Amino acid sequence: MTATRLVAVLPLTLLFLLPLVAALVLVLPGLLDATAFASMIAHPQFAGALWLTVFTGLLGTGLAVLTSLAIVHAAGSRDLSRGSGLFLAVPHLSLAIGLAFLIMPTGVIARLLAPLLGWTSPPQWVTTQDPWGFTLIAALVLKETPFLVWAFAALLNRDDMRRALDGQVAVARSLGHGPMSIFLRVILPQLLPRMAGPLIAVLAYSLTVVDMAVVVGPGQPPTLAQLAWTDLNDGDAATAARGGAGVLILSGLVLLLIFLVGAALPLLAPLRHRLLASPPRQDAKLFRLLIILWPAWFCIYGAVMLVMALQSIAAQWPFPDLLPQHATAAAWLRLVQDSGPFLTTFVLALATAMSSVAAAVAWLEWAPRRADRIAALVAVFALCLPSLLVGLGQYRLFLALGITGTAPALFLAHVLPVAAYVFLVLAGPYRSFDPRWNAVAAGLTAQPLRFLLRIKWPMLKAPILAAAATGFAVSVAQFVPAQLAAAGRFSTLPMEAVTLSAGGNRPLIATHGLGLMLLPLVAFLLAGWFGQPRWRMR
Amino acid sequence: MLNRRRLLLTTAASLFLPVQTGTAQAADWPAIEAAAKGQTVYFNAWAGSDPINAYIKWAADEMKSRYGVTVEHVKITDTAEVVKRVRDEVAAGKQDGSVDLVWINGENFRTMKSEKLLFGPFSEALPNYALVDTEGKPTTRQDFSESVDGLEAPWGMAQLTFFADGAKVAEPPRSIAALTRFAAANPGRVAYPAPPDFHGTTFIKQVLIESAISPAAFSKPADRMLFSSYQPVWEAMLDALHKSLWREGRQFPKSQAEVTQMVADGELLIGLTFNPNEPANLVAAGTMPAGTIAWQHEKGTIGNTHFVAIPVNARSKEAAQVFANFLMSPEAQARKNDIKVWGDPTVLAVSRLAADQQASFANAAAPGSVSLPGPALLEPHASWVPLLEDAWLKRYGKG
């Protein structure tokens, strides 16, 4: 028994817990540098960056939560998980690039308007780098909403959840409540506590995102994450130390905001009671308009992809022209010829996703249940930390081990967030597996392994595959930790894309943005296909 | 405080310094070439430009076939990352470092030199160094007023150059004052990248030089006191310009490449570059129209040299030297000089080369070539950079 337990907890511990703890232990003392802190706080852009970070992070998260709820509500009993999975496949960086191509002063929208308004030169729109960060907020909402929808859908698809809610909804309707009233009073209050993980992850991500902010965020001042990232990469040791202090302040800000939101929730209890105990209400007709939200998301992403596809083959595209003058496959040829980064990204994603799923399953199956909470907490904690902090810590760890620029370092750098996501995605469905099956199976076969292989795991195939696809997508999108660990010896697609984006070759940027999307998209489609029950596969 | 920190760090770093093996300049060149065979050079070089990447790929292929040396282009966005990586590796005691050769100059060079992170001296012992025009191009020995001391090998020449579509800009503004008038007449259509992007930093250095009556002081190390006597005029000049910049000078494009793209799109009217041949290169690539014009300021613009250097913990020091030597060869320099390839001006004294070699450096007058040249001005000493960047950020970095 003890041996089994050890084997159960070892993989996840080695892949995830131990490296995380070691990374933090190594990085934190170095960051506690009073001089660096003082100089970060004295940075002329610090106050502005702090305000901008809080503003964009909170507003972005808040709007994403509201829109995702509206979408989940409007969908009623339709399953949103498959549609939303496709959105997850789109990396943040790709979306930001495509969105910029769409709305910038020389973007497609301006080109569409040009003949109507008689423009010959691009309008002086403040659509990117707007000082308030509204474009960044829009990009965050566009990207995080489907993630939340997907998390809601995953929750709603759980057998136990679905059974209970279906019955409760039927009862609530018979009591005279309309769908909106039921959503607010019956469904939402039961979903939200279970959504703490994804919600925290979205807030943390919105506060700490680097790549999206670089593409569509303001620069004077930038967000705190951008400010720290710029400093961190400075050749001057004191400036780099200031960047480290920035990373630590950012981490503290994330924890503080999460704590404040958590602390504010009990204050809402009277409001909650009034909501729950209010009389039956039928829906206002206006709510029916919400039904257009989800299709709108498909349209926006479709437009973003279309613009990127157009940009990727555009040889020359002077302003008022709606279409490029010539088409060229040069950028795509480059992607194919330089297949190294593509292959590295693919192999890494496959290896990290598979090992994370194996480690998570081992943990969930054999580790004591008490340990689940610890693992889940650590995973959520890891995802709350800015990737800057974790990346720096891993970099210190790899330096100490002397393995920077080796394949193991690259694997470890990628597997950490992958394992965290896979564990969180899988834990719910795995733990809600109806224990009565164990009893039923015990009567049929005595061998526990046979039960797992023939009954339990096949029954859990959809969530296991979904977790694998999520892990795959997370791995593909890694930039900061990958860049630091690779030490230039390896290149992955996002590293290539970010490097190229400094060069301003739009076709090449667009090609890489689309290429970056392709891998996870295929993973999600495959997971969706193989995850459905056998009898539904055509 | 900043300097004391740096000093402490330097002392700390020097404790970890490996004993110099001395193979570099003492050993004869054939021995180095022999040792280089089979080695791999990880060449860390900024990769934001396709023509440059393609050129490095060509050079790598040549190294493989001629010397049996494998060159891997490690594509980076900012050379400062490399400085940081080498420092961290040396501090961690890593002898087989991840960087064998780095494309570098200016402040990054000064940092690596002062922290003793560079291998050498080696460059003046390279066979092709004899061809370098050290008299005509003094910046090959003084990098941002910092003595090179053989710690980096000159690779190419640069001079701040402006460009525009001639159809839209009839009379190019050839001074900061003229540029300010131009911007006032075309509000929102002029911009420069925000420092610390190095084109942005160069631009504010150019403003500094043009704001001073006698720029001689800038070649000496700066301090806050000295800077404060130049600061008001410099700021007044920037203030006047910023009023009519893109986004009224409240936001700035993030890189030179972004500015170039915006010029190509017609969103901005004037672009800037450190490579005088880039405008012609852009015309050749179809990014800019054939009527593109390029110019330098009447009283001159900042010019400098860019180099390659070998970190102290490089694993393939021999191969790195062979590659640095090849990059300085007339053949490699001529190809680099070709506008259709890259268009980066040579560091060699072309007049001292054989006639046929000289011919290979001739660039046919291409559309987009610099038509109104100005003299090359020396970079201010590297110590001015943090002062200027800090002052700029304080005044203009808050939106």
Place this chain on the structure above:
Amino acid sequence: MLSLRHIGLVLNGKPLVRPFSLDVAPGEVVTLMGASGSGKSSLLAFIAGDLPPAMTGQGDVVLNRTRLNPLPPERRGLGRLFQDDYLFPHMTVGENLLFAVADLPRAERLQRMEQALTDCGLEGFAPRPPHSLSGGQRSRVALMRALLAEPAAILLDEPFSKLDRPLRASMRSFTFEHIRNRGIPALLVSHDPEDVPPGGRVLEILEDGSLKNA
């Protein structure tokens, strides 16, 4: 009066329940018997207005001279009870009951809720969470909640089948008594003959989908 006129169910193009008509008088409990899978629960769902999309219903449902077919479930005025009590786990017992009480002055609503608790012998249970109640107590709360919405008719879908045997009998009489007191028509679906109230009408769904008076 709840009138079912030529109602039936079709699954994958095949008739599951053949069309039949039935009138349920106020205060009357009519029992619909059938094996599992015979479509008796789906019939109730059709009447309530939330039949799963896989199935199609036919015929008219008329309640007190109003045709219910075009109305959404929440406007049909039909109370429902299921095998599970479906008390909302995130609400207190009191909130569960208030959830059903119409929009009246607050004091009036609270009074109705308290009265309902008294009626089912659970005085003072309002602030308790549902999971702290016994199975029988939960069933009574569920019934009270359904009645507090003042339905014009009630649909019972095997509401006693999950209760312990001794509890079942008392819950049956408790339920039927309350329905009779309200004077509303009730349709009960079950496969247990003991569920049939004394003297109540019984219809049986046969294997071919036709109905027989038992």
